Amino acid sequence: MTEQTLSLPPAAVGRTARPRRNAWRAMSWAVFGMGILYFALPLIGMIEFSLRKRRGTYSLDAYTSVLTDPQFQATFAYSVVMSLITIVLGLALVLPTALWVRIRLPRLRPVIEFITLLPLVVPVIVIAFGYLRMFNTSSFLPMTGTVTGTNVLLAFGYATLALPYMYRAIDNGLRTLDVQTLTEAAQILGAGWFTIIFRVMLPNVFTALLSGAFLTFSIVLGEYVFAALLDRPAFGPYMIWTGGNKAYEPAALAVIAFAITWGCMGLIQLAGRLFPHTRAKR
Amino acid sequence: MAYLTITHLEKSFGTTRVVRDFNLAVEKGEFISLLGPSGCGKTTVLRLVAGFEMPSAGSIQIDGRDVTGLRTTQRNIGMVFQAYALFPNLTVAQNVGFGLKVTGVARAEIDARVAEMLRLIGLPDLGGRYPFQLSGGQQQRVALARALAPKPRVLLLDEPLSALDAKIRVSLRQEIRQIQQQLGITTIFVTHDQEEALSMSDRVVVMNGGVAEQIGAPFEIYNRPATPFVASFVGSHTAFDALVVDPGTGTVTLGGAQVTLGQPMSGKAGSMVRLALRPEAAHLGRVAGCETVLDGRIAQVNFMGAIIRLTAMVGDTALTLDTFNRPDTPPPPVGSAVEISVAARDFITLGAS
Ligand SMILES: Nc1ncnc2c1ncn2[C@@H]1O[C@H](COP(=O)(O)OP(=O)(O)OP(=O)(O)O)[C@@H](O)[C@H]1O
Ligand SMILES: [Mg+2]
Numbered sequence: 001m002t003e004q005t006l007s008l009p010p011a012a013v014g015r016t017a018r019p020r021r022n023a024w025r026a027m028s029w030a031v032f033g034m035g036i037l038y039f040a041l042p043l044i045g046m047i048e049f050s051l052r053k054r055r056g057t058y059s060l061d062a063y064t065s066v067l068t069d070p071q072f073q074a075t076f077a078y079s080v081v082m083s084l085i086t087i088v089l090g091l092a093l094v095l096p097t098a099l100w101v102r103i104r105l106p107r108l109r110p111v112i113e114f115i116t117l118l119p120l121v122v123p124v125i126v127i128a129f130g131y132l133r134m135f136n137t138s139s140f141l142p143m144t145g146t147v148t149g150t151n152v153l154l155a156f157g158y159a160t161l162a163l164p165y166m167y168r169a170i171d172n173g174l175r176t177l178d179v180q181t182l183t184e185a186a187q188i189l190g191a192g193w194f195t196i197i198f199r200v201m202l203p204n205v206f207t208a209l210l211s212g213a214f215l216t217f218s219i220v221l222g223e224y225v226f227a228a229l230l231d232r233p234a235f236g237p238y239m240i241w242t243g244g245n246k247a248y249e250p251a252a253l254a255v256i257a258f259a260i261t262w263g264c265m266g267l268i269q270l271a272g273r274l275f276p277h278t279r280a281k282r
Numbered sequence: 283m284a285y286l287t288i289t290h291l292e293k294s295f296g297t298t299r300v301v302r303d304f305n306l307a308v309e310k311g312e313f314i315s316l317l318g319p320s321g322c323g324k325t326t327v328l329r330l331v332a333g334f335e336m337p338s339a340g341s342i343q344i345d346g347r348d349v350t351g352l353r354t355t356q357r358n359i360g361m362v363f364q365a366y367a368l369f370p371n372l373t374v375a376q377n378v379g380f381g382l383k384v385t386g387v388a389r390a391e392i393d394a395r396v397a398e399m400l401r402l403i404g405l406p407d408l409g410g411r412y413p414f415q416l417s418g419g420q421q422q423r424v425a426l427a428r429a430l431a432p433k434p435r436v437l438l439l440d441e442p443l444s445a446l447d448a449k450i451r452v453s454l455r456q457e458i459r460q461i462q463q464q465l466g467i468t469t470i471f472v473t474h475d476q477e478e479a480l481s482m483s484d485r486v487v488v489m490n491g492g493v494a495e496q497i498g499a500p501f502e503i504y505n506r507p508a509t510p511f512v513a514s515f516v517g518s519h520t521a522f523d524a525l526v527v528d529p530g531t532g533t534v535t536l537g538g539a540q541v542t543l544g545q546p547m548s549g550k551a552g553s554m555v556r557l558a559l560r561p562e563a564a565h566l567g568r569v570a571g572c573e574t575v576l577d578g579r580i581a582q583v584n585f586m587g588a589i590i591r592l593t594a595m596v597g598d599t600a601l602t603l604d605t606f607n608r609p610d611t612p613p614p615p616v617g618s619a620v621e622i623s624v625a626a627r628d629f630i631t632l633g634a635s
Contacts, residue, residue, distance in 0.1 A: 178365060184334055185367040187354045189381035189432065203371035 043258070050251035062252035071238060072253075079235035082151070083220035086158040087213045090166040093159065094212075098170050099201060102179045116167040119160050124225045131157060132229065150230050157226045162216040169215065173208025174201070207272050214264045221257070283346060285310035285468050286331075286436055291340035293326055293492075300326050302492040304340070311466040313459065315479035318489035319515065324472040327489075328438050331470065333357050344435055360429030360467075362439040366421040368413040374424050375400070375409035381432035399427040402461060419450040426458065430465065437462070437469045443478065455482055476516050480504065488512045510556070510632040519558040520601045521632065526553050532631075537597050541574050543626050549634050556632040561591065563628035564603035566614070572623035576601075580620055583613050594620060 053061040066072050101112050119127070135143040135153055143149035179201070186196045202209070227234035243250040284307035293301040301323045308314050316324040329335045331342055333354035341350045349357050360381075368377050376383075378399050379392045387395075400406045403423040413421055422442055429437060442458070443451045459482045462469050473479050479486045480500040488496045488503060488511070496508040507513035514521075524534035524541070529551060532543035536557070549555050565572060578594035578601060590605050590613045603622065605613070614620055 177370070178367065181363055181365055181367040182369065184332075184354075185361070185363060185369075185428075186380070186384075187334075188332055188357075188359055188361045189384060189428070190355050190358075191380070191384045192355060195384050200369055200371075204369075 046251050047255055050248055050255050053248040062248035063256070066242075066249050066252050066256065069249075075233050075235045075238040078233055079221050082155060082158065082234065083217045085155045086162060086220050087216050089155055089159045090162050090212070090216055091170075091209065094163070094166045094170050095197065095201070095205075095209075098167060098174055099179065099183075099197065102171075102174055103183055113167075113171075116163050120164050124161065124223075125229075127157065127160060128226050128229045144230070150232060154226055154230050154232055154234075157230075158216075158220050158223065161223065161226070162212075162219050165215040165219070166212040169208050169212030170205060173205030177201070177204050207268060210268050210271050214268060217264065218261060221260075284308055285312075285345055286470075287343040288327075288331070289341050289343070291327070291330060291342065292338045293323075293330060293335060294338045300492050301330070301337075304492075304494055306487060306494065306497065308468055308470065310468055313462055313469045313471065313482060313484045315471045315473055315483040315486045316489055317473060317476060317479040317486050317516070320474060322489045323492040324474070324489055325440055326492075328361075328440050328470060328472050331436070332359055332361055332438055358432070358435050360432070360434035360437045362422070362425050362429050362437070362442045364441040364444055366413070366418070366425045366445075368421055368425055368428070370413055372412075373409065374405070374411050374413070374416070377413065377424055378409075378427045378431050380428060385432065395431055399431050402430070402464075403427045404457075418446050419454055422446065422454065423457070426461070430461075430467070435468065437467050439469065439471045441472055441474070444473075444475070451478075458482070480516070488515060490515070504560075507558075507630060513558050513630055513632055517560060518602065519560050519630070520564075520599065522557045522559065522599055523554050524557050526551055526555050536574070537576050537599075539574060539576065541626050541629070543629055543631070545631070547631055553634060555634055558630040558632050559601065559624060559628065560630075561602045561604040563624060564601060565623045566592070566603065566605055567621055567623065569623040572625045574624045574626055576622045576624065578620050578622050580614050580616050580618050583616060585613065594622060596622065 050062050051058040051060070053059060053065070097112065101109055131153055132144065133139075135141050135149075137145045143153045182200055182204075183196055186200050191200070221235055222239070223234070224236035224240055228237050228240075239250070239253055242253060286306075286308040288304060288306040291301055291304040292299065304323075304327060306314070316327060318324055326335065330337050333349070333352060333356075337350065341348055343349065344357070344359075369380065372380065375396050379396045382392045382395060396409065397406070400409055403426060405420060405423060405427075408416065408420065408424075413424070416424065422445075425442070439458070443454055446454065455478060458471075471479075471482065480503070483500060485497060485499055486503050487494050490511045496503060496512045498506075498508075503512065504517055507516060513519060522536055524536040526547065526549045527533040527535055527540065529547050529549055532545045532547050534541055534543065534555060534557070543557075547555060568575060576596045578596040580592060581595050581600065582593035584591040584593075585607075588607055590607055592603050592605065592613065594601050594603065601622065
């Protein structure tokens with residue numbers, strides 16, 4: 001295309017190129033606008049609907065109803081705590097593994113990647129039934145016999161579900177670093193593994209880590225199967241229950257969940273700004 | 283007793299022997315370069331000294347103490363990497379102070395040492411910057427300061443200049459050497475750039491295929507290469523095949539002329555021997571003290587400024603010779619017949635051919 005336009009006299013270039021570029025621009029704006037509508041319309045509709053609990057006027061009644069529901073408070077708090085536990089568990093599992101694989105066992109990387117993908121392939125219900133068979137009250141490790149045991153089991157289950165996202169997020173973060181050389185540079189200066197992980201690696205993959213943590217958070221918050229099968233009072237089952245029993249509250253709940261999601265994304269952006277070195281590399 | 287002693291060092295990866303029977307004794311304060319082509323095992327030797335790899339056999343001693351079994355963290359060695367390897371999340375000052383901080387040095391002492399190091403590398407005001415805000419040359423200087431801050435016993439540098447552009451490479455080369463001499467720190471410098479190795483080092487180790495082929499001062503390496511590989515890898519030369527006439531006195535026939543090299547050679551009379559000649563050992567015209575005169579024809583003239591590099595055909599050998607530029611004497615034109623004088627002692631014997 002450039003060769004053709006170059007061979008034309010200058011006036012002709014202006015005549016043919018400008019309308020074409022304008023048409024192109026209009027097209028992209030149209031597509032962009034359609035995209036916006038596609039995403040925004042359902043959202044607007046949902047917000048509008050969630051405000052109509054009181055007859056004839058807009059109100060926040062649905063939100064008040066949801067937020068003051070003691071069951072909402074209990075299940076939400078339970079899931080938030082569980083997600084925090086899951087995040088810590090996932091980080092403790094994934095960060096050292098990802099580091100070790102990058103530094104010492106680069107040949108094992110495809111294997112590890114495959115393993116971390118398994119939770120996406122194996123249906124959750126299969127994993128959950130597997131857990132119940134392995135750890136029921138008549139097994140060698142009766143974890144479902146106590147509340148604490150069941151909670152621990154649930155956290156492990158959540159960590160498994162979050163594994164693909166957590167691993168990928170952290171591995172992506174490590175990819176931007178020369179992990180091997182940085183580790184060696186730290187070692188020859190006398191740093192042990194604790195220093196290497198917490199002072200060298202963690203701060204440099206902080207944004208990646210946050211996105212891993214955030215993904216884990218949203219997975220745990222919405223998870224239904226595990227919590228239901230293990231019979232724990234989590235937020236996921238509560239949402240399903242509300243959806244089946246109330247009219248306006250589920251919409252309000254969805255808007256709240258959406259706001260939390262956006263809040264988290266804002267936090268990640270903020271973190272990127274607070275740690276200039278992680279931003280400049282991209 | 284040398285300060286750093288490497289004895290019978292061996293390293294194999296699987297079945298490939300990457301370092302073979304490597305021996306080196308480095309005096310305190312000495313600057314040693316490991317020079318060799320890519321893949322000859324330079325980095326591996328350095329990593330063995332640093333403790334990143336464990337040797338298959340042999341030992342490493344520093345200051346009379348065997349460190350072969352010690353972990354990297356316990357060896358008290360400084361290292362500068364080709365890719366700088368500064369910690370991106372730490373400022374320049376924090377990078378330089380890192381080694382002191384992990385070993386629990388007091389804050390005030392760290393600050394003082396960091397300031398001293400930044401002054402040493404000529405960047406006293408950049409302590410607050412992050413690595414990504416520095417040029418490559420500045421980053422590498424910070425890396426040097428970081429390696430030197432904990433007062434290591436030995437400094438290792440693995441091709442620290444090869445990621446930089448030519449001008450900075452030369453100036454930083456001099457700067458590194460000057461800092462090294464100022465601190466008197468024992469240093470091993472890895473490079474595949476012979477100019478770097480020859481200009482910076484007290485002694486050069488020329489490596490090939492995991493073996494140290496020759497260890498010696500730059501002058502010695504260049505003028506008396508011990509093996510054909512060293513002769514061909516360091517500097518340029520013209521190779522001749524000559525017929526041995528009398529191995530006892532080192533007399534050969536070369537291009538119709540009989541030359542007595544004055545050093546006995548191993549080949550039998552009637553066998554061929556390979557000789558090498560440096561471009562600066564061949565002189566245009568007849569020169570006093572040069573017994574051998576070869577007839578040649580100028581094939582190429584490369585004017586390089588201070589030096590003019592000529593290529594002359596002697597028989598069917600293309601001989602390169604360097605002459606100094608002189609404003610009153612233009613170089614001979616291409617195609618002209620010339621006489622080339624060589625002192626017999628300037629021939630380097632490369633071995634049988
Ligand atoms: N971890 C390893 N596993 C297997 N082989 C290795 C390993 N490290 C190095 N090698 C091999 O050992 C040989 C020497 O490598 P080394 O890095 O020491 O070379 P070098 O002299 O530093 O080369 P360059 O100038 O390219 O840096 C190479 O053939 C390389 O492939
Ligand atoms: Mg190397």
